[in-house]
Amino acid sequence: MSEARDTVMRAVRQALSDLQEKTPLPEYDSEILICAKYREGEVGGWLEFGENFAAVSGRPLTEVGELLVFLKEEGNDSGYCDPSLKERVGTVLEESGLKVHYEYEHDKVDDYTFGITRASGVIAESGTVVLNDEDTVDRLAALAPWVHVAVIENEPIFETIPEAIENLGDSSNVIWVTGPSKTADIEGILIEGVHGPGVQICLKLD
Amino acid sequence: MSKSSQPIDDFARELSRETRDAVLSSVVTRTAGRKAKLEADYKDPDLLRRLAGKVKQHTVEHLDEYLEQAEAALTKNGAKVHFASTAESARETILEILRNKGATRMVKSKSMVTEEIHLNDFLEKQGVECVETDLGEFIIQIDGDTPSHIVQPIIHKNRRQVAESFEKHGLGAYNDDPQTITHRARKHLREKYLQSDAGMTGANFVSAESGRIVIVTNEGNARFGMAANGLHIALVGIEKVVPRDKDLGLFLNLLGRSATAQQLTVYTQFINGPRSKSQPSGPKEMHVVFLDNGRSKVLASKERDILRCIRCGACLNVCPVYRQTSGHGYRAVYGGPVGAVLSPLLAGDDFPKYADLPKASSLCGACHEVCPVNIPIPELLLRLRSRANKEGIKSAGAPPMAPFARMATSPKLWQTAMTASRAMNHLPITMMPIQPLQAWLKIRTLPKWRGGEFRKWMKERGGVNSGGRNE
Ligand code: SF4
Numbered sequence: 001m002s003e004a005r006d007t008v009m010r011a012v013r014q015a016l017s018d019l020q021e022k023t024p025l026p027e028y029d030s031e032i033l034i035c036a037k038y039r040e041g042e043v044g045g046w047l048e049f050g051e052n053f054a055a056v057s058g059r060p061l062t063e064v065g066e067l068l069v070f071l072k073e074e075g076n077d078s079g080y081c082d083p084s085l086k087e088r089v090g091t092v093l094e095e096s097g098l099k100v101h102y103e104y105e106h107d108k109v110d111d112y113t114f115g116i117t118r119a120s121g122v123i124a125e126s127g128t129v130v131l132n133d134e135d136t137v138d139r140l141a142a143l144a145p146w147v148h149v150a151v152i153e154n155e156p157i158f159e160t161i162p163e164a165i166e167n168l169g170d171s172s173n174v175i176w177v178t179g180p181s182k183t184a185d186i187e188g189i190l191i192e193g194v195h196g197p198g199v200q201i202c203l204k205l206d
Numbered sequence: 207m208s209k210s211s212q213p214i215d216d217f218a219r220e221l222s223r224e225t226r227d228a229v230l231s232s233v234v235t236r237t238a239g240r241k242a243k244l245e246a247d248y249k250d251p252d253l254l255r256r257l258a259g260k261v262k263q264h265t266v267e268h269l270d271e272y273l274e275q276a277e278a279a280l281t282k283n284g285a286k287v288h289f290a291s292t293a294e295s296a297r298e299t300i301l302e303i304l305r306n307k308g309a310t311r312m313v314k315s316k317s318m319v320t321e322e323i324h325l326n327d328f329l330e331k332q333g334v335e336c337v338e339t340d341l342g343e344f345i346i347q348i349d350g351d352t353p354s355h356i357v358q359p360i361i362h363k364n365r366r367q368v369a370e371s372f373e374k375h376g377l378g379a380y381n382d383d384p385q386t387i388t389h390r391a392r393k394h395l396r397e398k399y400l401q402s403d404a405g406m407t408g409a410n411f412v413s414a415e416s417g418r419i420v421i422v423t424n425e426g427n428a429r430f431g432m433a434a435n436g437l438h439i440a441l442v443g444i445e446k447v448v449p450r451d452k453d454l455g456l457f458l459n460l461l462g463r464s465a466t467a468q469q470l471t472v473y474t475q476f477i478n479g480p481r482s483k484s485q486p487s488g489p490k491e492m493h494v495v496f497l498d499n500g501r502s503k504v505l506a507s508k509e510r511d512i513l514r515c516i517r518c519g520a521c522l523n524v525c526p527v528y529r530q531t532s533g534h535g536y537r538a539v540y541g542g543p544v545g546a547v548l549s550p551l552l553a554g555d556d557f558p559k560y561a562d563l564p565k566a567s568s569l570c571g572a573c574h575e576v577c578p579v580n581i582p583i584p585e586l587l588l589r590l591r592s593r594a595n596k597e598g599i600k601s602a603g604a605p606p607m608a609p610f611a612r613m614a615t616s617p618k619l620w621q622t623a624m625t626a627s628r629a630m631n632h633l634p635i636t637m638m639p640i641q642p643l644q645a646w647l648k649i650r651t652l653p654k655w656r657g658g659e660f661r662k663w664m665k666e667r668g669g670v671n672s673g674g675r676n677e
Contacts, residue, residue: 004299005289008444011502012270015510023264028257030452033459035247035469056472104486109400126469133482139433140487143426144396161470165455168418172283172479173488178470181426185342185358186365186384188232194341194388195395196426196473 030162034125044124045157046204052127056179057192059201064092067149067203071098071114074199076147079114080104082137085151088205089116104138115141115197119150120174121167122202125160128178129202132171148197150177153205221532225362229354229532232361233523239467240520240576247469258460259580261453262514265414266505272414272447273496279417283479285492293323296497300325300406300439301332303493307437309334309404313395315421315428316340317408318356318517319441319497322539322552325406336406337398339427341391348375354533354541357465357519362532395427405431405489409442410516411457412494415450417478419494422461422471429473438480438489444496445505445513457516460578464518500552509586512547514579521573521583527566536563543573547586550594561599564590 043051050060061067071079071093078099081090090100101112117137121130129150136142142150158164168174181196192198244251265272277287288303290296304312312329314320314336326336326347338347342359346352349371353359360368369382377390407428411420419440421428432438448457454476462468481488504513522528522542533541538549538560546567550560564587567573573583 002289004291004295007291008289008496008498008502009270009273011291011498012273012444012505015502015506016267016270018506019267022267023260025264025449026257026260028456030455032253032257033455035459036249056468106487110396128470128474133485133488136485138486139429139481143429143433161459162452162455165451168416168451168476171482172477173481173485174476175429176470176474176476177472178468178474179472182424182472183341183388184424184466185340185345185360186363186368186387187228188235188358189365189384191384191388194392194425194427195339195399195430 030165033162034160044159046122046124048124048159049122049127049157049202052124053122053129053179053202054127056127057182057200058127058129058179059199061201061203062206064089064203064205067201068093068096068098070201071147072096074147076113078111079116079145079147080112080141081116082118082141082151084137085116085118089149089151089203104141106140109140109144112141112145114147114149115143115145116149116151116203117142119152119155119202120171121156121158121164122152123158123161123164123176125158126176126178128161128164128176129200130158130164131175131177132169133173134171143196146193146197147199147201148177149201149203151203151205221530221535224364225532226530228364229361230529232358233529236358236467237520237523237576240464240523243463243467243469247463254456254460255578255580258456258578259514261448261456262516262579263511265448266445266510266513269444269447269505272449273444275414276412276417276447277496279413279415280419280478280494281417283417285417285479285494288493288495289498290495291498291502293497293499296323296441296495296499297325297328299495300441301329301334303437303439304329304334304404307404307491309437311335311337311398311402312404312406313337313339313399313402313427313431313434314343314406315408315423315431316343316359317406317441318353318539319408319443320406321353322499323441323497325441337395337402339395339399339431340423340425341388344391344395345371348372352534352539355519355522356517356533356540356542356544362534399430399434402431402435404437404439405435407431407438407440409440409446409494410461411454412442412447413449413451413454414447418451418454418476419478420454420458421475421477422458422473424466424468424472426473429475432475432477432489433487436488436490437493438477438491439493439495441495441497444498444501445515457578461516461518464516464520464576464578500554503554504548504551507551509547509551509589511581512544512551512583512586514581515544515548516579517544518578520576520578524572524576526568526570526572531566536566538563543567543583543587544581547583547590550590558594558597558599561590561594561597564588564594 083102118135120132120135180192180200181194182192183194338344355361365382373380409419480492528542536545546563569584
């Protein structure tokens with residue numbers, strides 16, 4: 001291997017060579033990481049997710065109709081939808097006069113005010129939407145529009161963060177999204193929608 | 207200036223009121239938020255802190271093994287792994303990766319380690335445009351400033367100053383509404399992303415087990431930098447490794463709460479390879495550069511515990527000295543209590559240059575109490591002080607610490623001293639006469655002394671004097 005690698009590894013081994021007693025790796029039950037509020041609540045599932053998602057300014061929805069109303073009210077008239085969701089979501093919006101694109105064109109990134117893509121699950125304990133490369137039709141479609149709608153159908157609802165970690169799976173790109181993009185850089189004042197969506201929706205279809 | 211004056215004291219004395227107010231109001235809110243969140247969510251947050259400390263201590267003590275594991279896992283997944291022992295070699299490695307792809311426009315997400323190797327200056331000279339995309343870092347960049355806090359880089363600026371910078375740099379007429387500022391930045395940086403051909407990030411953790419690199423941002427800037435172009439380079443300090451994926455859960459829970467009082471940071475990315483075959487956007491190539499740059503020297507020292515640090519910034523927020531000096535007083539990339547330990551150690555042969563920093567502590571123990579990986583910072587500071595004294599370094603020439611140490615080990619004395627103006631006479635650090643101290647006392651943001659581990663440690667160490675004296 002490379003010279004630089006050898007230099008670094010040698011320096012690290014050298015640094016540790018005199019160490020007599022080393023700290024053992026502690027074993028622990030990941031249960032202890034689950035937050036108390038959740039442990040006591042025992043609600044779980046979608047309801048728990050919804051509550052926690054709303055607490056981080058996310059919007060949990062269960063009806064395409066609700067989505068339609070929201071998009072119209074906020075003046076979103078043209079967006080993108082994962083073609084595999086055309087039937088269940090896209091056409092419903094189209095029928096009500098929204099312009100829905102099923103092909104994501106990279107030079108029109110800023111023309112889509114909403115993006116509808118699939119999520120690979122949610123985490124109830126933290127109100128988190130889980131995305132991965134395989135399920136997300138285009139990374140930009142889930143990130144660039146002002147409104148991102150993450151859709152789950154039969155995808156899992158992980159109860160806790162440790163459970164979601166155990167189920168990270170094989171994807172080399174897993175993203176947890178816990179609310180809309182935000183910053184508090186200027187005087188600690190919270191502003192939503194910095195680079196990513198200013199509105200983060202999760203739509204659960206039965 | 208008085209004889210015992212340290213460079214950091216001079217800095218604090220000359221700091222503008224405006225800056226100090228900006229820093230203070232922000233850290234006070236953050237400290238309160240952090241505590242409330244941890245205590246609401248966990249019956250015994252200390253249990254997690256201690257556990258996380260042990261896991262990380264174990265990791266750094268077996269760093270060679272875990273680095274090799276992480277390297278193997280990443281390589282298997284199609285990422286390219288590099289090592290760099292110095293800042294210079296890291297810069298050259300990164301430049302070469304960019305050159306090989308013909309990349310000349312890079313977007314960066316916030317990374318202290320790229321600050322550490324002065325990457326932007328170097329790349330700009332080589333004809334590579336580097337654009338900081340974290341809002342705070344972007345403002346730092348257009349101002350030609352440096353970050354003054356690990357988590358909140360522009361903590362020292364207020365909105366009027368930011369609005370002026372935006373106006374000066376052609377980002378719209380003066381407007382100091384944070385929402386407007388943010389939207390202007392969004393628009394400006396959106397274009398930069400879409401024109402970019404490389405994305406640079408740091409990493410918060412690397413799981414040795416899976417090679418997964420974890421990057422957290424609230425703004426989504428790292429995610430955008432890894433969606434808008436085809437090349438991802440992550441510069442990662444070798445101490446960022448943790449043993450297992452399972453441990454990521456432990457550290458993420460602590461990081462979000464300690465840094466920003468969030469259960470989880472908004473975007474938490476787990477990445478161990480280039481984009482998948484079905485994915486049209488994002489990096490076709492992923493490079494990870496593991497950086498030593500003095501870390502192996504820290505590892506060899508008795509202060510190696512500092513390598514557990516997960517850069518949450520909590521110790522800065524709670525530190526009475528940081529609150530008076532802002533991060534710039536520490537004259538190095540890492541400020542506050544963690545910086546006071548890390549900067550002199552990372553400096554290697556330049557240790558004397560930073561030998562005054564370990565003195566910039568009231569040893570109140572608050573940094574230790576808040577640290578999510580339970581680093582005994584006061585203990586490490588004392589060791590460095592004694593090293594500086596042994597080496598006869600002048601800037602570390604000591605104001606008498608004994609009276610102060612005595613106070614610091616007695617909650618009663620400490621509180622009385624802190625509220626009595628007479629105490630000023632006994633405080634060794636010349637920060638104390640600084641005017642806003644009064645305001646600071648009024649809002650009672652002083653670290654609450656809980657008679658914690660530091661005090662116990664002091665006792666076990668054989669009384670207060672041995673801690674305070676210059677050995
Ligand atoms: S030393 Fe501890 S408290 Fe300070 S930044 Fe590092 S992890 Fe956070």
